[in-house]
Amino acid sequence: MKEIKIFSPATVANVACGFDVLGFCLDTIGDEMVIRKTEKKGITITKIEGYDLPFEAENNVAGVSALAMYNDLQPDCGFEIEIYKHIKPGSGIGSSSASAVGSVFGINELLGKPLDKTKLTFYAMKGEALASKCEHADNLAPAIFGGFTLVKSVNPLLVLELPTPLDLYATLIHPQIEVKTSEARAILPKEIPLSNAITQWANVGSLVHALHTSDYDLIKESLHDVVIEPYRKQLIPHFDEVKNSVLEVGALGCAISGSGPSIFALSKGETTAKAVQSAMQNVYSKTDIKFETYVSKINVQGIRVI
Amino acid sequence: MKEIKIFSPATVANVACGFDVLGFCLDTIGDEMVIRKTEKKGITITKIEGYDLPFEAENNVAGVSALAMYNDLQPDCGFEIEIYKHIKPGSGIGSSSASAVGSVFGINELLGKPLDKTKLTFYAMKGEALASKCEHADNLAPAIFGGFTLVKSVNPLLVLELPTPLDLYATLIHPQIEVKTSEARAILPKEIPLSNAITQWANVGSLVHALHTSDYDLIKESLHDVVIEPYRKQLIPHFDEVKNSVLEVGALGCAISGSGPSIFALSKGETTAKAVQSAMQNVYSKTDIKFETYVSKINVQGIRVI
Structure with a gap:
């Protein structure tokens, strides 16, 4: 070859x-x-x-x-x-x-x-x-x-x-604004309240358990970020609106993808994932910001030869 | 009844x-x-x-x-x-x-x-x-x-x-000193470095995964406390000696039980758990502090009628 x-x-x-x-x-x-x-x-x-x-x-x-x-x-x-x-x-x-x-x-x-x-x-x-x-x-x-x-x-x-539960789909919106990784890093505190850290590691442990047991309700309970999101969401216009609207149409959770500005949601089933896509589009259609959205099954294979 | x-x-x-x-x-x-x-x-x-x-x-x-x-x-x-x-x-x-x-x-x-x-x-x-x-x-x-x-x-x-891996045993030493829960709480910082929090939630996620996969090596990699132990171990005489000596004889990990003063270790197999018990006894036998030690399989049933 x-x-x-x-x-x-x-x-x-x-x-x-x-x-x-x-x-x-x-x-x-x-x-x-x-x-x-x-x-x-x-x-x-x-x-x-x-x-x-x-x-x-x-x-x-x-x-x-x-x-x-x-x-x-x-x-x-x-x-x-x-x-x-x-x-x-x-x-x-x-x-x-x-x-x-x-x-x-x-x-x-x-x-x-x-x-x-x-x-x-x-x-x-x-x-x-x-x-x-x-x-x-x-x-x-x-x-x-x-x-x-x-x-x-x-x-x-x-x-x-x-493990990846079979029926898990991601929806993403990428608002066409620039958030530099360095800026997204600089906005974070060097120290965080111990109480928030405890909440976060309970969520991490819980999410890992939920993935092992394909427990979608527990995935929903676990997809919360009390540490990073309060800071970084300031860099992403309409973040709260997007989050609220996708949760309303059934997303399991919604948060910043990496250091942003993309926002992701996870859903059970493609139908919900597509409803989440529409909800995301609705929020940003009312703004002057250009955006792209995607729906994707979780890719369990990763990088591949085509 | x-x-x-x-x-x-x-x-x-x-x-x-x-x-x-x-x-x-x-x-x-x-x-x-x-x-x-x-x-x-x-x-x-x-x-x-x-x-x-x-x-x-x-x-x-x-x-x-x-x-x-x-x-x-x-x-x-x-x-x-x-x-x-x-x-x-x-x-x-x-x-x-x-x-x-x-x-x-x-x-x-x-x-x-x-x-x-x-x-x-x-x-x-x-x-x-x-x-x-x-x-x-x-x-x-x-x-x-x-x-x-x-x-x-x-x-x-x-x-x-x-889940509880089948071959997991706990060893404990209870030094007969008083550590008040209130004191053990008061010694903790209200804020912790974000970097330590990240290490800790990686460990929690990893331990949950290790329990699901009965991966004893990974249990060992996960049993680290970079947040609480540095503070609370000051309240427990000879903590570091106990920890080092039980890791030397094969314990998967060793840390403070609850708010102390008891120290626990986890081991794969009863033989190692008993060697760990001897190692704990050796450290405290050289001191004036009275102590008790225990070896126990993990109790998967919990509280029970006898």
């Missing part, structure tokens, strides 16, 4: 209660990438479509993760990368993660899969660090493993694969 | 990472209580052995929980309570909880079980509040439900029953 085409999915990090540790994988939104083995050594980005991103491998998220892996493995060939970017950078649904993951996954496939998923996540973190200035895996892990993941720790990297 | 005898077990709250929400039930330590139906209305405590506790129902933990339930149910009979107290008050293994739980469980049995376990926990909280000045359920829930429990919320009360 000399060349493969892959689908590198968008992802939702934090999942309401699990700031910095939880995430899940989407199915209908993602980048496409072509990875090609070359005789010429090194990593070369030969094509970028969709968004204006750097071609130099060392300045490109996909390039940096690929280089980290390439330099460790030292294969006797090189790789060309074509990026067909569909996930808008800064949307809050793992755009840089999809890039970082795509190159390492593709190279691993072409080399006969010498690395496991945790090791791929490890290298993808090097690319992610270029975008977010620190090493995170809460978007990378669900993109690579699929389904719901919990990043237990980053150093050493330990990713847990959580 | 006019009279029953019950075993009301000791419990471990917090379980390292899950301050205020997690708990598990012990098997070899607990109080015995006799509950007897009487023609005379009301709740009467007729016997207390083991420790010096108030006989007036309204001043006794078991009496208060029984009265709360009795006043709501208004049965056409009364109840006598005999308490054979084996769990030392202030030991940190749920002494007041065992009392609070015993009376409501016993009365419920004699009335033909009109109430479910959550409702019993609700009434037991009224008794627990007499001892700890606020309504908690992290010791009550495991005593009533058995196994591992997560108290998702107290108001409304929502208790989750977590």
Whole structure:
């Protein structure tokens, strides 16, 4: 095999209660990438479509993760990368993660899969660090493993694969405004009330239990964020309206996707997920802000060859 | 049925990472209580052995929980309570909880079980509040439900029953010193670093996943408390020595039981649990502090008629 085409999915990090540790994988939104083995050594980005991103491998998220892996493995060939970017950078649904993951996954496939998923996540973190200035895996892990993941720790990297209830759907709205990850980080307090922390870890434990038992009522009870949302929602116009309106039409929960500005909701069944989409559209249609919405089953496979 | 005898077990709250929400039930330590139906209305405590506790129902933990339930149910009979107290008050293994739980469980049995376990926990909280000045359920829930429990919320009360891996054993040491719950509460910070909170909820999520998957290695990775232990261990002499020595002989984890002074460890298998007991004894044998140690399988049944 000399060349493969892959689908590198968008992802939702934090999942309401699990700031910095939880995430899940989407199915209908993602980048496409072509990875090609070359005789010429090194990593070369030969094509970028969709968004204006750097071609130099060392300045490109996909390039940096690929280089980290390439330099460790030292294969006797090189790789060309074509990026067909569909996930808008800064949307809050793992755009840089999809890039970082795509190159390492593709190279691993072409080399006969010498690395496991945790090791791929490890290298993808090097690319992610270029975008977010620190090493995170809460978007990378669900993109690579699929389904719901919990990043237990980053150093050493330990990713847990959580079960995904069959009938769970995500709905997203991406308001076309810019929320910089750095700004979204800066707005957070360095210290939080112990009482809020307790509520949050009760919710995390409860959500993990709910995923294991496919208990949709308990998923609903668990999808609350008392720590991060009160700060970050200020950066997202009409957040409360969106949240209230989707809960009214039956969403299990609704929160900020990653550092925003995208907002996600989880629902039981596609019908509800689509009603949630309409409710989201209704809120933003009354504003001057452009937006896109998506409905997606949870993607239990993660990144894949297409 | 006019009279029953019950075993009301000791419990471990917090379980390292899950301050205020997690708990598990012990098997070899607990109080015995006799509950007897009487023609005379009301709740009467007729016997207390083991420790010096108030006989007036309204001043006794078991009496208060029984009265709360009795006043709501208004049965056409009364109840006598005999308490054979084996769990030392202030030991940190749920002494007041065992009392609070015993009376409501016993009365419920004699009335033909009109109430479910959550409702019993609700009434037991009224008794627990007499001892700890606020309504908690992290010791009550495991005593009533058995196994591992997560108290998702107290108001409304929502208790989750977590699975218990078959081969899990607890070892405890109770140093005979006094640590008042109020003091153990007062030493805690009102605010904690967000980064520590994140570590803690990763651990809680991870422990819940580990219990579901019977993953002992992951239980070990999860049994860390970066939030409470650094403060409370100051109240427990030789805590670090005990912890280090039991981890050396194979314990999965070791932390403060409830608000202390008892220290618990979890182990895979009874052999390791007994080696852990010896290690605990070795540390305290070199001191002037009297102590007791226990080894117990996790009690998945909880409180029971004997």
